[in-house]
Amino acid sequence: xxxxxxxxxxxxxxxxxxxxxxxxxxxxxxxxxxxxxxxxxxxxxxxxxxxxxxxxxxxxxxxxxxxxxxxxxxxxxxxxxxxxxxxxxxxxxxxxxxxxxxxxxxxxxxxxxx
Amino acid sequence: xxxxxxxxxxxxxxxxxxxxxxxxxxxxxxxxxxxxxxxxxxxxxxxxxxxxxxxxxxxxxxxxxxxxxxxxxxxxxxxxxxxxxxxxxxxxxxxxxxxxxxxxxxxxxxxxx
Numbered sequence: 001x002x003x004x005x006x007x008x009x010x011x012x013x014x015x016x017x018x019x020x021x022x023x024x025x026x027x028x029x030x031x032x033x034x035x036x037x038x039x040x041x042x043x044x045x046x047x048x049x050x051x052x053x054x055x056x057x058x059x060x061x062x063x064x065x066x067x068x069x070x071x072x073x074x075x076x077x078x079x080x081x082x083x084x085x086x087x088x089x090x091x092x093x094x095x096x097x098x099x100x101x102x103x104x105x106x107x108x109x110x111x112x113x114x
Numbered sequence: 115x116x117x118x119x120x121x122x123x124x125x126x127x128x129x130x131x132x133x134x135x136x137x138x139x140x141x142x143x144x145x146x147x148x149x150x151x152x153x154x155x156x157x158x159x160x161x162x163x164x165x166x167x168x169x170x171x172x173x174x175x176x177x178x179x180x181x182x183x184x185x186x187x188x189x190x191x192x193x194x195x196x197x198x199x200x201x202x203x204x205x206x207x208x209x210x211x212x213x214x215x216x217x218x219x220x221x222x223x224x225x226x227x
């Protein structure tokens with residue numbers, strides 16, 4: 001049972017544009033929502049994360065927007081660069097849940113064209 | 115600073131063969147995880163461990179076994195490999211239950227023919 005649904009599956013953006021990736025979750029007990037970035041041949045790495053007590057978190061060009069009532073959250077990449085080309089995964093978990101098991105979305109392959 | 119190290123990086127098996135994937139972390143983390151990554155499916159948790167000597171099932175545990183005899187190592191075993199187990203396997207670790215940041219290895223690409 002896929003509890004976190006991610007879209008789109010792939011995304012092509014021109015350099016300098018805005019990349020937007022969306023995720024929706026089902027379990028209202030989730031209270032931690034990270035995004036991971038994965039380059040080819042590498043393991044995923046934590047990019048940015050948010051908890052549901054805030055509606056937005058920004059770190060540099062990366063912003064998470066969170067809508068608790070809609071059970072949705074999204075990643076915005078401003079001024080997208082070719083170096084941002086990677087696969088992005090959203091995820092969700094319940095903090096304190098023993099082992100901190102993350103449930104991942106299906107992934108979005110982002111390609112930023114020069 | 116090695117972080118999380120997985121061996122081997124690539125492996126080809128025939129159906130019915132067995133193998134063990136090794137994960138080692140040098141960060142003194144309590145929690146360790148095995149995920150598999152398949153196109154369009156994201157990362158799915160196979161098994162995990164909350165400390166030395168403990169293991170627990172994740173989302174897709176069937177056909178796999180694990181052991182955590184030492185804190186720094188987490189082994190994933192396939193007793194009788196099947197083509198459906200063709201995947202990229204990632205090991206990850208994290209410090210404690212309130213620290214959700216996972217540190218991933220670089221993966222093992224496994225093909226079962």
